[in-house]
Amino acid sequence: MILTWRISILLLFMGCNLLNSQDYELVDATISLYPTTCNNPKILSKFISRDFTSEEDKLRAIYSWIIQNVAYHPDEYKKFNYKFTNYRERNQKEENIRNKIINRTVKKGVAVCEGYAMLFERLCELQGIQNYLVRGDTKTNFNDIGRSFNRNHMWNVAYIDGKPFLFDPTWGAGKFHEKFIKEPSFFYYKTDPNLFIKSHYPDVFEDAFVSENISRNDFSNMPLLIKENLVLSDVETPKTGILYEDEYFGDIPFTIKNVSPKNISYSYGGEKISLEKFTIKDEVISFNIPLQIGVKILLIYFDDQPVLGYVIK
Numbered sequence: 001m002i003l004t005w006r007i008s009i010l011l012l013f014m015g016c017n018l019l020n021s022q023d024y025e026l027v028d029a030t031i032s033l034y035p036t037t038c039n040n041p042k043i044l045s046k047f048i049s050r051d052f053t054s055e056e057d058k059l060r061a062i063y064s065w066i067i068q069n070v071a072y073h074p075d076e077y078k079k080f081n082y083k084f085t086n087y088r089e090r091n092q093k094e095e096n097i098r099n100k101i102i103n104r105t106v107k108k109g110v111a112v113c114e115g116y117a118m119l120f121e122r123l124c125e126l127q128g129i130q131n132y133l134v135r136g137d138t139k140t141n142f143n144d145i146g147r148s149f150n151r152n153h154m155w156n157v158a159y160i161d162g163k164p165f166l167f168d169p170t171w172g173a174g175k176f177h178e179k180f181i182k183e184p185s186f187f188y189y190k191t192d193p194n195l196f197i198k199s200h201y202p203d204v205f206e207d208a209f210v211s212e213n214i215s216r217n218d219f220s221n222m223p224l225l226i227k228e229n230l231v232l233s234d235v236e237t238p239k240t241g242i243l244y245e246d247e248y249f250g251d252i253p254f255t256i257k258n259v260s261p262k263n264i265s266y267s268y269g270g271e272k273i274s275l276e277k278f279t280i281k282d283e284v285i286s287f288n289i290p291l292q293i294g295v296k297i298l299l300i301y302f303d304d305q306p307v308l309g310y311v312i313k
Contacts, residue, residue: 024064024186027057028064030061034047036069036109037109038107039107040103041123045127055127058127059129062127063120063169066172066173067169067172070116070119070173071109072112072180073111076110079104101118105118106119116169117154117169118133119169120158124158131156132157134157134207135151136153137216138199138201139200141224145220145224145241146241151203153170155167155171155188166188166209168196171185171188195228198230198231199225222241223235223240223308223309224308227308234257236255238254242310243310243311243313250291252298254286255286256284260283261302261303262303263304264278266299268292268295269297297309
């Protein structure tokens with residue numbers, strides 16, 4: 001769905017994937033020689049079958065080609081609107097539209113999340129790789145804290161040697177702010193589920209593949225976890241992303257695990273303010289931020305990089 005990149009702090013969706021130790025240089029170099037568009041996914045699939053044999057390499061090739069060659073464009077929503085009078089007609093039209101979306105994505109190189117995810121799914125099918133689509137909610141900015149569940153995005157689960165992994169080629173391709181900004185990233189290739197759940201909540205929770213039970217309400221109310229390797233369990237206090245003015249007396253206390261910054265600063269939507277005092281013991285940091293009455297958001301920085309975002313009511 002339409003990605004809202006209204007806040008420049010969302011560095012979470014940038015950078016390379018440091019989670020995978022396998023050497024992908026040969027796969028990525030091979031993909032760079034492929035045509036940038038194809039008339040249909042079968043043509044692209046034949047290239048992949050010719051050059052790769054393992055499920056791992058094939059999935060890397062599929063993901064890499066898509067994020068390199070498909071641009072996000074919200075106008076694609078208008079291309080396939082349809083009406084139906086009964087469920088049989090709906091199912092027929094949905095399959096027909098699905099095929100049109102896939103073919104348009106691979107041929108024109110433009111899509112919204114359905115195009116990215118459905119093309120990924122189709123290429124996996126053509127390669128005999130077990131996979132399925134996932135719909136769910138996403139968390140990208142302050143307005144998402146505390147709102148109702150919204151099925152606004154689509155991503156993928158695919159299996160390697162019988163084990164499921166999470167993929168989001170839409171977010172891996174770049175970001176959209178008035179126009180598409182191409183920034184290919186492998187952060188959303190085989191993403192650690194504990195990192196994925198910070199920004200993606202599936203319609204069926206089992207598709208999150210995390211051990212901790214996180215409800216839709218928990219996801220809605222948690223803060224923005226912006227630092228790439230920061231997970232929800234690292235934030236001991238406050239765990240909720242909604243801070244109420246009348247619950248604090250002058251200061252807002254924070255305790256965060258597995259971090260050891262050299263400096264801390266914060267912003268209430270304006271200039272960054274350096275925090276003079278904080279303590280670190282066994283990679284657990286504790287600090288207080290003075291509460292400012294009447295502000296709407298709070299953004300915390302470690303070493304001048306955004307880490308956490310909260311709304312204030």
